[in-house]
Amino acid sequence: MTDLTRLSAADLADRLASREISSVEATRAHLDRIAAVDGDIRAFLHVSDHALEVAADIDRRRGAGDRLGPVAGVPLAIKDVLVTTDMPSTSGSKILEGYLSPVDATVVARSRAAGLVPLGKTNMDEFAMGSSTEHSAYGATHNPWDLDRIPGGSGGGSAAAVAAFEAPLALGSDTGGSIRQPAHVTGTVGLKPTYGGVSRYGAIALASSLDQVGPVTRTVLDAGLLHDVIGGHDPHDSTSLAEAWPSFAAAAREGARGDVLKGLKVGVIKELPDSGFQAGVSASFRGALAAMEAHGAELVEISAPHFEYGVAAYYLILPAEASSNLAKFDSVRFGLRVDVPGGTVEDVMAATRDAGFGDEVKRRIILGTYALSAGYYDAYYGSAQKVRTLIQRDFDTAFAQVDVIATPSAPTTAFRLGEKIDDPLQMYLNDVTTIPANLAGVPGISIPSGLAEEDGLPVGIQFLAPAREDARLYRVGAALEAVLVDSWGAPLLDRAPMLGGAL
Numbered sequence: 001m002t003d004l005t006r007l008s009a010a011d012l013a014d015r016l017a018s019r020e021i022s023s024v025e026a027t028r029a030h031l032d033r034i035a036a037v038d039g040d041i042r043a044f045l046h047v048s049d050h051a052l053e054v055a056a057d058i059d060r061r062r063g064a065g066d067r068l069g070p071v072a073g074v075p076l077a078i079k080d081v082l083v084t085t086d087m088p089s090t091s092g093s094k095i096l097e098g099y100l101s102p103v104d105a106t107v108v109a110r111s112r113a114a115g116l117v118p119l120g121k122t123n124m125d126e127f128a129m130g131s132s133t134e135h136s137a138y139g140a141t142h143n144p145w146d147l148d149r150i151p152g153g154s155g156g157g158s159a160a161a162v163a164a165f166e167a168p169l170a171l172g173s174d175t176g177g178s179i180r181q182p183a184h185v186t187g188t189v190g191l192k193p194t195y196g197g198v199s200r201y202g203a204i205a206l207a208s209s210l211d212q213v214g215p216v217t218r219t220v221l222d223a224g225l226l227h228d229v230i231g232g233h234d235p236h237d238s239t240s241l242a243e244a245w246p247s248f249a250a251a252a253r254e255g256a257r258g259d260v261l262k263g264l265k266v267g268v269i270k271e272l273p274d275s276g277f278q279a280g281v282s283a284s285f286r287g288a289l290a291a292m293e294a295h296g297a298e299l300v301e302i303s304a305p306h307f308e309y310g311v312a313a314y315y316l317i318l319p320a321e322a323s324s325n326l327a328k329f330d331s332v333r334f335g336l337r338v339d340v341p342g343g344t345v346e347d348v349m350a351a352t353r354d355a356g357f358g359d360e361v362k363r364r365i366i367l368g369t370y371a372l373s374a375g376y377y378d379a380y381y382g383s384a385q386k387v388r389t390l391i392q393r394d395f396d397t398a399f400a401q402v403d404v405i406a407t408p409s410a411p412t413t414a415f416r417l418g419e420k421i422d423d424p425l426q427m428y429l430n431d432v433t434t435i436p437a438n439l440a441g442v443p444g445i446s447i448p449s450g451l452a453e454e455d456g457l458p459v460g461i462q463f464l465a466p467a468r469e470d471a472r473l474y475r476v477g478a479a480l481e482a483v484l485v486d487s488w489g490a491p492l493l494d495r496a497p498m499l500g501g502a503l
């Protein structure tokens with residue numbers, strides 16, 4: 001019998017719809033896989049103990065002839081930044097250990113309504129601050145391609161779960177790259193929607209003007225299927241866009257079939273310094289561009305002179321917003337409280353935040369508070385906001401000339417656990433290609449472009465499109481994916497060493 005964990009969500013959905021398999025079978029296969037490999041991968045912080053019941057209910061409803069959505073019965077992993085009523089939500093922090101939310105995040109509620117079966121909550125850097133999951137208060141997740149390496153961050157748990165065939169679909173969140181960079185280092189697909197395209201209600205806020213929830217999958221079509229479930233207007237989120245969106249799954253199907261690459265204008269940023277990129281990352285990027293050109297795409301050199309200031313601006317704007325968002329963890333309203341006998345309320349608050357927050361969170365709260373303080377606001381936060389506007393203008397100018405912009409999704413392949421943990425600046429620089437999309441609010445996708453020659457690890461190519469043009473990314477992503485998988489003879493993950501080894 002087919003190993004159900006190796007199927008894409010689209011394949012599972014087809015077999016579920018034709019009743020060739022049941023949701024209980026699909027769910028059990030993934031729970032068994034988690035039991036077998038997650039001791040090594042550590043993608044999950046919590047595994048649901050009622051996934052099989054949920055699956056049985058879907059099967060019952062299908063049996064009764066209920067009209068179910070296209071992905072009903074398919075298992076789903078959920079990043080722990082998204083609150084859930086039936087499983088704890090910690091955002092990777094000790095300060096929220098065991099926290100049970102009274103509501104589901106909108107994306108979780110929509111997933112349940114679509115009949116997706118939550119398998120559990122995935123590991124992440126504390127409050128989504130990081131690029132490696134090493135800042136999780138619950139220990140790091142390991143990259144299935146090489147257990148000594150990082151799975152990316154902050155959503156390394158979701159990406160590793162999908163890469164290790166523990167789940168066909170996962171939800172992530174992306175404030176500066178936390179969906180796309182983990183996709184890059186694990187050989188998976190991740191998409192950050194247009195700002196406002198997916199509800200942030202119930203996503204524990206990191207930086208509210210940058211945060212977006214999005215899909216983490218193994219194929220572009222699967223990402224579109226999940227995006228169709230979670231996207232669209234939500235009255236609970238005041239920044240949610242009101243418009244109707246096209247079907248992203250339909251866009252992906254169109255891309256895989258059609259002649260999307262013919263005549264497509266692909267912008268390549270001339271200022272992106274080649275020297276900052278690992279040789280194998282640059283080579284894989286150029287290879288993917290050549291494949292696009294061979295299928296009729298036109299490469300256009302564009303200028304985005306302010307991109308190089310993106311990291312600097314982001315690491316002022318993000319800490320500023322985060323310091324404000326994290327003020328609510330005050331020992332009274334949520335989670336942990338450390339008692340200080342005879343102490344004042346401030347003493348309790350200080351002791352709680354000292355014990356509950358990790359070093360990276362404290363570092364960013366201090367930085368953000370400083371950047372916002374009277375006398376420094378204009379010099380730091382105000383300047384960073386001006387740079388943000390310049391980056392948005394760079395995008396406007398570029399998209400007047402090209403349909404999409406292409407970059408490598410990150411400068412290096414998966415680095416070793418421990419390699420950058422004591423060097424925050426090096427960790428931050430890993431976000432150089434992903435951050436501009438968050439600052440400008442435009443959508444971005446990362447799909448596998450190949451393996452780096454020097455270390456055999458996966459590399460991703462990122463495409464960016466104008467705001468609201470997420471469907472374009474699905475068309476282009478699926479088109480290139482089809483071309484590349486065809487040239488490799490098999491999907492990248494089927495060539496992962498874990499498949500031949502103990503995993």
Ligand code: GLN
Nearest residue numbers: 128129130175176177178
């Ligand atoms: N690595 C980035 C950071 O540390 C991205 C975080 C994110 O997207 N949540 O801020």
